[in-house]
Amino acid sequence: MRAVRYHEHGGPEVLQVDEIDRPTPAAGEILVEMRAASINAVDTKFRAGTYGSVSLPAVPGGDGAGVVSEVGEGVEAFDVGDRVFAGGMGHDEGGTFAEYAAIPATKAAHLPESVSFEVGGAIPNVGVTAWLALVDRIGLRPTERCLVHGGNGGVGHAAVQLGAAMGADVIATAGSDETREGVQDLGAVAAFDYDSESLTEDIRDATDGDGVDAILDHRLDEYLGLDLAVAGQNAHIVSITGDIPAVENAPMQDKQPIIQGMAIANTPERRPMLRRLARLLERGDLTAVIAETRDFETVGDAHRTVSEGGYVGKVVVQP
Ligand SMILES: NC(=O)c1ccc[n+]([C@@H]2O[C@H](COP(=O)([O-])OP(=O)(O)OC[C@H]3O[C@@H](n4cnc5c(N)ncnc54)[C@H](OP(=O)(O)O)[C@@H]3O)[C@@H](O)[C@H]2O)c1
Structure with missing residues (x-):
């Protein structure tokens, strides 16, 4: 062959x-x-x-x-x-x-x-990653606000759709007008330029100042500082790539964030999640x-x- x-x-x-x-x-x-x-x-x-x-x-x-x-x-x-x-x-x-x-x-x-x-x-791999992060780790709930970094990427675009299907307000980042429009078409309520100097304020404004409840981070070294700045009280941050960098004045006692890493390799049995994803695909809630x-x-x-x-x-x- x-x-x-x-x-x-x-x-x-x-x-x-x-x-x-x-x-x-x-x-x-x-x-x-x-x-x-x-x-x-x-x-x-x-x-x-x-x-x-x-x-x-x-x-x-x-x-x-x-x-x-x-x-x-x-x-x-x-x-x-x-x-x-x-x-x-x-x-x-x-x-x-x-x-x-x-x-x-x-x-x-x-x-x-x-x-x-x-x-x-x-x-399969991006959908299972998004599922493990948003469903299993975070337990995202309807009306919660969820930030998805790189919402146009493989994992990101699955997470945007899954978060929206779970009833959350998904705020995404993406690098161009075209990809920001693309993630909004997939269900994000707002999409911001990951290179923008006003990214922190843009995200906070999109939550009426409350901050987000959940974050799916794919570059923790680069974004943990921003994550903590836009996090609401008890926000849950799940990292799929990157180490924890030093963050000055991290609001650990003030906001009580939960910061958690994950890798799909730790979940070798995939069928239960794939069966759920199949139903979302069939219903048109995910593609x-x-x-x-x-x-x-x-x-x-x-x-x-x-x-x-x-x-x-x-x-x-x-x-
Ligand atoms: N832990 C796990 O289990 C697990 C599972 C799957 C993936 N991952 C990891 O997660 C990461 C994403 O995977 P993927 O498959 O979604 O990759 P991908 O399809 O290549 O997507 C990468 C995303 O990152 C964005 N990006 C590029 N530069 C950026 C920046 N400076 N700030 C913010 N976003 C930026 C890209 O935007 P542009 O398109 O504009 O470049 C794109 O949205 C990879 O590192 C991958 O190895 C981990």
């Missing part, structure tokens, strides 16, 4: 298409004929060799969607021919940028008929905006697009 691989770390040019053996599903796995997979920001870091450890040569791709073509021993949840979407693969176990991928059944769920493979392949679709031959360009940013949603790769 054809698969994208890299044999050494480096820029997008290290990605190449190889002919390799089709995997055999082990006990507890399903073999999925991949129809679409997506690039997550972390894939560019694994490729560059700046994050985690990867056994080379590596097949990239941590999520995707397709059709079950074989069922491993002991798997009862799926049959051959089922449409599925899955997340949490790749790097050390064979990724989704291949014609077939052997996927642990616990990381997959049925993809509703009404949802395309592109959307199903783009949503993945597909900014660009590429094939295996142009996957390097797809990685370049993700590194440059400036779009809403996700970049998808199809065999």
Whole structure:
């Protein structure tokens, strides 16, 4: 079968298409004929060799969607021919940028008929990240105000939609007029320029001075100071990237913020959340905006697009 691989770390040019053996599903796995997979920001870091450890040569791709073509021993949840979407693969176990991928059944769920493979392949990792942050960690409630940094990014655009579906007022940041308009179309009540000098005041004004109840932060080193400045009383800040920097006069006793880190890798079983996401997708409360679709031959360009940013949603790769 054809698969994208890299044999050494480096820029997008290290990605190449190889002919390799089709995997055999082990006990507890399903073999999925991949129809679409997506690039997550972390894939560019694994490729560059700046994050985690990867056994080379590596097949990239941590999520995707397709059709079950074989069922491993002991798997009862799926049959051959089922449409599925899955997340949490790749790097050390064979990724989704291949014609077939052997996927642990616990990381997959049925993809509703009404949802395309592109959307199903783009949503798993960003949707689960947004779910773990907003639902499990924060427990966001209707009418609460939630700040989503980088609301146009993969995780951000899923979080904007999920927060709105939960009845919260989502305030997002994004880098251009076009992407700010895009996040408002997805349900954000306000969108501000992350480079604006008045960002702190803009966010506080959007909450009538009360401050936000919840924050999803993807660059804690850069934004913890701002987070604490715009936080309301007992605000909950969840960080998906970055260390805690020193913040002068942090209002720790005044506002009593809860600052929490999280990583989806700590939740290997994905099916329960994917099943919930499937229902949101089916209801039209959630989608993945597909900014660009590429094939295996142009996957390097797809990685370049993700590194440059400036779009809403996700970049998808199809065999
Ligand atoms: N802990 C976890 O479990 C977990 C899970 C998923 C992702 N992550 C991490 O979370 C981060 C975001 O992931 P992603 O997949 O959403 O990435 P992404 O799709 O590349 O989105 C990145 C977002 O950051 C924005 N951005 C760029 N420069 C910024 C700045 N100076 N200030 C504020 N925002 C800025 C981008 O805006 P532009 O488009 O304007 O550049 C875009 O909205 C990555 O670091 C990823 O590795 C962690």
